[in-house]
Amino acid sequence: MPASPIRKLTPFADQAKRDGKKVYHLNIGQPDIETPAGMLDAIKNIDFKVWSYTPSEGTLAYRTKLTEYYNKLAYNINPDEILVTVGGSEAITIAMQACINEGDEIIIPEPFYANYNGFACMSNVVVKPILSVIENGFALPPISEFEKLINRKTKAIIICNPNNPTGYLYSKQELEALRELCLKYNLFLFSDEAYREFCYDGQAFISPMHLKGLDEHVVVLDTVSKRYSACGARLGCLITKNKDVIAAGLKFAQARLSPGMVEQIAATAAIDTPKSYFEKVNKEYTLRRDALVSRLNKMQGVFCPNPGGAFYVVAKLPIDNADKFCQWMLEEFDYNNSTVMMAPATGFYSTKDAGKNEVRLAYVLNKEELEAAMTCLEQALKVYPGRV
Amino acid sequence: MPASPIRKLTPFADQAKRDGKKVYHLNIGQPDIETPAGMLDAIKNIDFKVWSYTPSEGTLAYRTKLTEYYNKLAYNINPDEILVTVGGSEAITIAMQACINEGDEIIIPEPFYANYNGFACMSNVVVKPILSVIENGFALPPISEFEKLINRKTKAIIICNPNNPTGYLYSKQELEALRELCLKYNLFLFSDEAYREFCYDGQAFISPMHLKGLDEHVVVLDTVSKRYSACGARLGCLITKNKDVIAAGLKFAQARLSPGMVEQIAATAAIDTPKSYFEKVNKEYTLRRDALVSRLNKMQGVFCPNPGGAFYVVAKLPIDNADKFCQWMLEEFDYNNSTVMMAPATGFYSTKDAGKNEVRLAYVLNKEELEAAMTCLEQALKVYPGRV
Numbered sequence: 074m075p076a077s078p079i080r081k082l083t084p085f086a087d088q089a090k091r092d093g094k095k096v097y098h099l100n101i102g103q104p105d106i107e108t109p110a111g112m113l114d115a116i117k118n119i120d121f122k123v124w125s126y127t128p129s130e131g132t133l134a135y136r137t138k139l140t141e142y143y144n145k146l147a148y149n150i151n152p153d154e155i156l157v158t159v160g161g162s163e164a165i166t167i168a169m170q171a172c173i174n175e176g177d178e179i180i181i182p183e184p185f186y187a188n189y190n191g192f193a194c195m196s197n198v199v200v201k202p203i204l205s206v207i208e209n210g211f212a213l214p215p216i217s218e219f220e221k222l223i224n225r226k227t228k229a230i231i232i233c234n235p236n237n238p239t240g241y242l243y244s245k246q247e248l249e250a251l252r253e254l255c256l257k258y259n260l261f262l263f264s265d266e267a268y269r270e271f272c273y274d275g276q277a278f279i280s281p282m283h284l285k286g287l288d289e290h291v292v293v294l295d296t297v298s299k300r301y302s303a304c305g306a307r308l309g310c311l312i313t314k315n316k317d318v319i320a321a322g323l324k325f326a327q328a329r330l331s332p333g334m335v336e337q338i339a340a341t342a343a344i345d346t347p348k349s350y351f352e353k354v355n356k357e358y359t360l361r362r363d364a365l366v367s368r369l370n371k372m373q374g375v376f377c378p379n380p381g382g383a384f385y386v387v388a389k390l391p392i393d394n395a396d397k398f399c400q401w402m403l404e405e406f407d408y409n410n411s412t413v414m415m416a417p418a419t420g421f422y423s424t425k426d427a428g429k430n431e432v433r434l435a436y437v438l439n440k441e442e443l444e445a446a447m448t449c450l451e452q453a454l455k456v457y458p459g460r461v
Numbered sequence: 462m463p464a465s466p467i468r469k470l471t472p473f474a475d476q477a478k479r480d481g482k483k484v485y486h487l488n489i490g491q492p493d494i495e496t497p498a499g500m501l502d503a504i505k506n507i508d509f510k511v512w513s514y515t516p517s518e519g520t521l522a523y524r525t526k527l528t529e530y531y532n533k534l535a536y537n538i539n540p541d542e543i544l545v546t547v548g549g550s551e552a553i554t555i556a557m558q559a560c561i562n563e564g565d566e567i568i569i570p571e572p573f574y575a576n577y578n579g580f581a582c583m584s585n586v587v588v589k590p591i592l593s594v595i596e597n598g599f600a601l602p603p604i605s606e607f608e609k610l611i612n613r614k615t616k617a618i619i620i621c622n623p624n625n626p627t628g629y630l631y632s633k634q635e636l637e638a639l640r641e642l643c644l645k646y647n648l649f650l651f652s653d654e655a656y657r658e659f660c661y662d663g664q665a666f667i668s669p670m671h672l673k674g675l676d677e678h679v680v681v682l683d684t685v686s687k688r689y690s691a692c693g694a695r696l697g698c699l700i701t702k703n704k705d706v707i708a709a710g711l712k713f714a715q716a717r718l719s720p721g722m723v724e725q726i727a728a729t730a731a732i733d734t735p736k737s738y739f740e741k742v743n744k745e746y747t748l749r750r751d752a753l754v755s756r757l758n759k760m761q762g763v764f765c766p767n768p769g770g771a772f773y774v775v776a777k778l779p780i781d782n783a784d785k786f787c788q789w790m791l792e793e794f795d796y797n798n799s800t801v802m803m804a805p806a807t808g809f810y811s812t813k814d815a816g817k818n819e820v821r822l823a824y825v826l827n828k829e830e831l832e833a834a835m836t837c838l839e840q841a842l843k844v845y846p847g848r849v
Contacts, residue, residue: 108512116723117505124496124691159547159695162717170583191716195558197585303512305722307547307695328579329550334693335504335723 095411096403097446099434102237104384106302106357109350115342116335126331130323131157131310135337138344139310146269148282148293154314156322157332161267161296161309162188165231168292168311169196171321172261173228179263180222180230182214184387184421184428186237186265199226202423207389207431210378211239213247216254229261230254235268235278235382238421238433240362242272242381245279252284261318262287265294268383270351273359276381288314297336299384301343302354308336358384361436361443368447369434372454384436387418387428393459395419395432401457408452411445430461483799484791485834487822490625492772494690494745497738503730504723514719518711519545519698523725526732527698534657536670536681542702544710545720549655549684549697550576553619556680556699557584559709560649561616567651568610568618570602572775572809572816574625574653587614590811595777595819598766599627601635604642617649618642623656623666623770626809626821628750630660630769633667640672649706650675653682656771658739661747664769676702685724687772689731690742696724746772749824749831756835757822760842772824775806775816781847783807783820789845796840799833818849 130136136152143150158164165188173179175197181189183202193200201222205211219230230251235242255262264281272278281291296309311322326332362379366386369377374391392398395417402412418431436443454460518524524540531538546552553576561567563585569577571590581588589610593599607618618639623630643650652669660666669679684697699710714720750767754774757765762779780786783805790800806819824831842848 103514105511107510113507113510113512116507119501119504122495122501123493124501124689124693126491126692160717160719166717175585188716188718191712195583195713195716197563301512304514305512305719307719307721324579325583328576328583329548329554330576331548331693331695333695333721333724336721 094407097411097413097438097442097449099436099438099446100414100416102299102385102435102437103304104299104302104437105439106354108302109343109346111346112301112303112339112343115339119335119338121334124334127334127337129326129329129331131155131332132337135341138341142344143312146278146280148280148312150282150312150314154312154319156311156319156326157337158309158311158326159329159332160307161265161294161298162192163329164294164296164309164311165189165263165265166192166196167322167325168263168294168318169193169198170325171318172292173198176226177228178224178226180219180227181423182232183423184211184238184418184431184433185231185423186233187420189231190423200423201227204424204427205239205241207376207378207387210380211236211241211387213243213250216250219254223258223260227258227260229263231263231265233265233267234280235271235380237268237383238385238416238418239378239387240380240383240385242276243279248279248281248284252281252287255290256286260290261292262290263292263294267294267296267299269295270300271355271358271384272382273355273362274381278382282312290315292318297340297343301340301346303339303343306333306336306339308332308340358436360440361438362386364440365434365436365443365447368444368451372451375454385433386436387421387431387433389431390454391461392430392454392457393461394429397459398457399432401459402453406453406456408449411449413446413450413453482795485799485801485826485830485837487824487826487834488802488804490687490772490823490825491692492687492690492825493827494742496690497731497734499734500689500691500727500731503727507723507726509722512722515722515725517714517717517719519543519720520725523729526729530732531700534666534668534670536668536700538670538700538702542700542707544699544707544714545725546697546699546714547717547720548695549653549682549686550580551717552682552684552697552699553577553651553653554580554584555710555713556651556682556706557581557586558713559706560680561586564614565616566612566614568607568615569811570620571811572599572626572806572819572821573619573811574621575808577619578811588811589615592812592815593627593629595764595766595775598768599624599629599775601631601638604638607642611646611648615646615648617651619651619653621653621655622668623659623768625656625771626773626804626806627766627775628768628771628773630664631667636667636669636672640669640675643678644674648678649680650678651680651682655682655684655687657683658688659743659746659772660770661743661750662769666770670700678703680706685728685731689728689734691727691731694721694724694727696720696728746824749826749828750774752828752831753822753824753835756832756839760839763842773821774824775809775819775821777819778842779848780818780842780845781849782817785847786845787820789847790841794841794844796837799837801834801838801841
């Protein structure tokens with residue numbers, strides 16, 4: 074075998090399959106919600122003869138239609154301020170590559186979306202985590218804690234809002250505090266808004282795009298994956314009013330030539346998805362969240378904050394070790410021949426041993442299945458040998 | 462504006478549009494050939510309700526169907542030896558990231574596909590070019606030249622076969638020589654086979670997959686873009702019998718979650734494209750190549766080898782500077798209100814000033830248009846102020 078050592082990268086969560094018993098998959102963010110019919114119809118109605126490249130930045134038709142969507146949210150952007158990407162993943166990678174030099178640092182409140190580590194690793198960007206805590210529902214850590222981490226190498230802060238994995242929805246006050254910080258230290262503010270459409274209890278979604286004086290600092294990272302339950306479309310975008318970032322990002326986009334053509338056609342149609350679709354989806358997720366959070370907090374020794382958005386919760390369990398517990402659930406435990414697959418929260422922390430008694434649950438199953446999964450979890454906690 | 466310097470990356474060829482006169486676009490590899498009907502029908506016939514992620518390595522259904530295609534070519538592979546990628550671009554990036562450590566080196570015969578530089582830059586891999594020359598049609602440089610470049614940091618060689626930009630088709634002897642070299646120095650051999658289906662004059666395509674004892678060394682990089690004229694599908698794959706490379710590559714694939722779902726459905730159907738489709742396409746390209754090469758060599762001071770594959774030629778012109786000439790063609794020249802857009806070959810060389818009197822022409826237009834474009838080029842060369 075060639076002598077080349079193979080580079081190491083943090084492994085992704087194991088998507089093990091356990092045959093023989095029913096597994097409630099609360100571990101991944103693949104919703105069961107149907108993709109809007111208009112989006113799927115657009116795929117079925119394609120009428121081109123040559124499946125060709127599109128411009129690297131995305132088609133003008135799609136970027137123009139996207140501004141309709143964003144400007145209804147008062148982002149006040151034009152098509153030149155959008156770079157269409159291959160999934161939200163590429164938006165994150167391109168933002169890092171375009172804005173942060175190798176060896177420079179990005180601050181991320183933890184727990185955070187585990188793949189940020191992978192993208193940072195690929196971009197040779199150093200992740201500096203800053204701890205948010207379950208006791209206050211994973212609110213933004215105090216600004217003074219950010220300031221302790223900031224140094225000459227600090228180039229950006231990334232927030233995911235509403236948050237994956239915690240579901241936390243940042244408040245206007247928290248975003249204003251970040252605004253001050255980014256202006257004071259001249260930092261980029263990356264805003265991962267994959268879950269923007271999923272805000273509950275009548276709470277408004279606030280984007281850094283709504284804040285004054287931050288045009289050159291804000292880079293929005295977005296995707297159609299969750300908004301339209303179209304994870305397999307692999308279509309996202311990066312939005313910024315900073316022309317240098319668009320120009321630098323475009324060079325990385327040009328290197329991979331083009332985002333998908335069929336996806337852009339479908340996503341253009343998706344912008345006309347009726348409001349009723351989102352209302353129905355949000356009602357469904359609210360029901361599920363309420364059921365999940367209520368059941369969790371009724372279990373002895375369990376604490377789960379009630380998050381304002383996304384479709385995840387992080388819960389604290391009376392266990393010794395979340396990795397062990399989740400594995401035990403899959404391999405050793407069953408209740409009526411069923412079990413629950415969850416994501417150990419340790420995977421979302423960069424700090425060693427953080428989140429050892431926490432798990433992330435995605436409420437991507439219907440209420441009946443969630444209730445059954447919670448009954449199963451409740452029984453498991455009663456008999457788990459590592460209960461504390 | 463944030464203090465962060467924006468990273469620099471080699472810019473892609475300018476895709477300028479020149480209004481007011483007809484431009485024959487011979488500069489890019491976007492074929493005018495129709496995508497197979499069966500592939501487009503598969504898109505129109507999708508019947509899923511949730512556009513979901515697929516496994517990061519690609520669906521088993523698609524990888525299984527792909528083995529049918531490759532095993533007809535005697536690659537003797539199974540689905541586990543395939544990693545489905547987002548375009549051929551990602552296959553190249555993942556191969557570099559999985560096999561070559563940061564700061565280590567890859568040898569590439571030049572002129573080469575310009576984006577190799579971009580992928581290497583993103584992967585912090587150092588490109589060592591090795592000159593192939595127009596006089597022998599851009600045949601493989603002598604092995605002794607490779608050996609001069611090999612040192613402790615050398616980890617891989619990449620060939621593109623048939624070649625972009627030269628159209629050169631490597632012979633069995635050349636591949637055998639590379640085999641010896643890779644075994645002797647324990648190097649990976651990346652084989653970019655995007656143009657595999659485009660071999661002319663009855664010449665057989667030989668892959669490093671056909672060579673003995675090289676299983677752990679060969680990484681094939683492929684795409685559906687050219688094979689099915691489906692550049693906008695953004696679907697490729699990486700093939701290797703080296704299990705460590707598959708395992709490392711999978712981690713990078715997992716970081717971006719999933720290749721496109723609709724594309725995999727379409728590409729699965731594409732495997733059943735009738736042989737007659739490829740025969741027709743190859744007949745068409747042969748006609749075009751013959752017309753193009755013949756016209757070029759009839760022009761005074763022009764030399765163009767007759768390549769065995771792909772749909773490009775590199776021609777030597779009696780000019781001072783290809784960048785200047787191509788720009789002049791667009792901005793200053795017209796013949797009957799038309800002009801020709803070509804890619805200066807300088808963009809395909811890593812060595813400074815190499816290819817200064819060469820251009821790449823893609824024969825992606827029909828024969829009539831190619832003839833008209835050649836008449837236009839002939840006239841241009843007569844009046845170009847920088848003619849030498």
